[in-house]
Amino acid sequence: MVKRQPKKRKHEQCKENVSPQKKKMNREEVKLVEKDWMPAAAVEFFKSEKFENLEKIMKIADKNMSFIGPFRVLREGSEVNGVELIMTDRDETDLPEMQTFLKCSHGKFSFWRDTPSEKNPVIVFSDIQGIPVVTVVGNTVEHAIYGFCNKISKLQDNSKEVKSAIAEILGLLGAQKMEKEANQVMKKRKKETIMGVLGPGPGLLVGDFPNTKKSRYRVVSEESNIENLLRCLSNTGKQHQNTVIGEIDALMNDVMMYNDEGFYGNGLELGHVLFLSNQKSITNQVLLVLTTAYNLYGRTDFVKILELSMELRDH
Template structure:
């Protein structure tokens, strides 16, 4: 028996529910499945389609505590974030609020937060990373937030990512151990691999053209003649030194600005020859360096790179983020 209510399908079941740390003694005979209308709304608001494991994880939590799915994650000091808050009934009248909700200072457009830490003064968050906004995410990664741009892969599905995070955490408890066991059971039943280096992730590594400052790697379309990608003339360490010199605003800053302008000119030449990946790498590195003083240079290369690659969603996200780039946890949905 099914009935639809506020974007969710309530399906009665006769089978026992998976019990978690907050399961009630009385058996619950309903689960929450997100219908297509709600999935379409999520994609419309966040500009990317969420994969099936996102909705399967939501259903897993709701089967344990339908009234408040976050209760299931509470023992591990994490909670749902990002697009999950739309499923929880939160909203905003401003479209850009959805794009910036739980988007931390150094989160590139490719990264979409879905889990955040509840620990005080902690900005750790887990998100999907995708190379192309029209495709499935490549994996999920952990960001420590703040001025740290590094993204640490946790798995290629949300069950694996949360399991890996809890496993690595220092706040293990019987309740979190029980949650990990439940996650493994459901993941196995649904065919999700638990592990932070799956075959899918290893295959992607072979396509990475540059690690970039966030170390998650950049993948761009490259044809059989190598068109699509061109290396920047400086190494990562040399780029960081160059950006740092510009920010110091000392006697050498003018020379460093000229050098960066020259690199941007080379990016424009690369764009003319369809090597769009060079501008993407430079723009991402400028963004990940983490200074508002570099926003003018980011504007000059990164939106154009996304546009030329056909990644219009990423272009919209980066422009919204640069317009309201804030430090700390950004709660825009209420």
């Protein structure tokens, strides 16, 4: 762990991490700027002839697999949208950018919107580690199913029935076609986004300074070891937790300075990692850093979704 010089906190609201009981938001009163949160890719796949057949075979491959979120709404024939749709089956580790639609034994697949107005979101997979690793797998539901098959096929103890189901799914999708398409999406994603330094992720759409090609993400040379810090929060006593929180607050002070200089992407990155760790002791830090980042980028719908998502936690 890199030793950092203690800094005086700029954000006094994070000094105490025991938040007072806050009245839960009334979802009916929460209005989003964007009105349509039903992914076109979900509608297209749901209406296709292969949906029911693929779902049936996928359940043979993994009995814990299920289409949720937007697919639940489509299956029920509901016309809900806005907050009610984006919160359907939302998990406490779903970032505001995420809309999960497929869960399985190995993790979950979600649509990922860089901005609330994104109409063609990429699809990411989140594993079930303590701090989930989020990676891009494509931009269609079929790409997600291809990724689902790859996850299961790597297991050593698959039965003949499971192996047969995987082979049948890949045959229906066209394995080579899926691999080529998914790789093209991932390659394009790497060109369009900043991958950052805090670990694997979907990439950050941070934008450039006006009239320049200078990124709003500052590359820092110092390794923050943020994931090690976050793991320490769940594995150490109260006294050591306070030390770790001090280290995290020092990182946040850096981010606040970067914000003042226009480098908003660093706060977005740090906020994502803090949120995914799902640690009660840094609830205030998560809200502060992500709310600031979303507001600076004008992604105000994500602020409301963040607040609603934090209410799902038993913190």
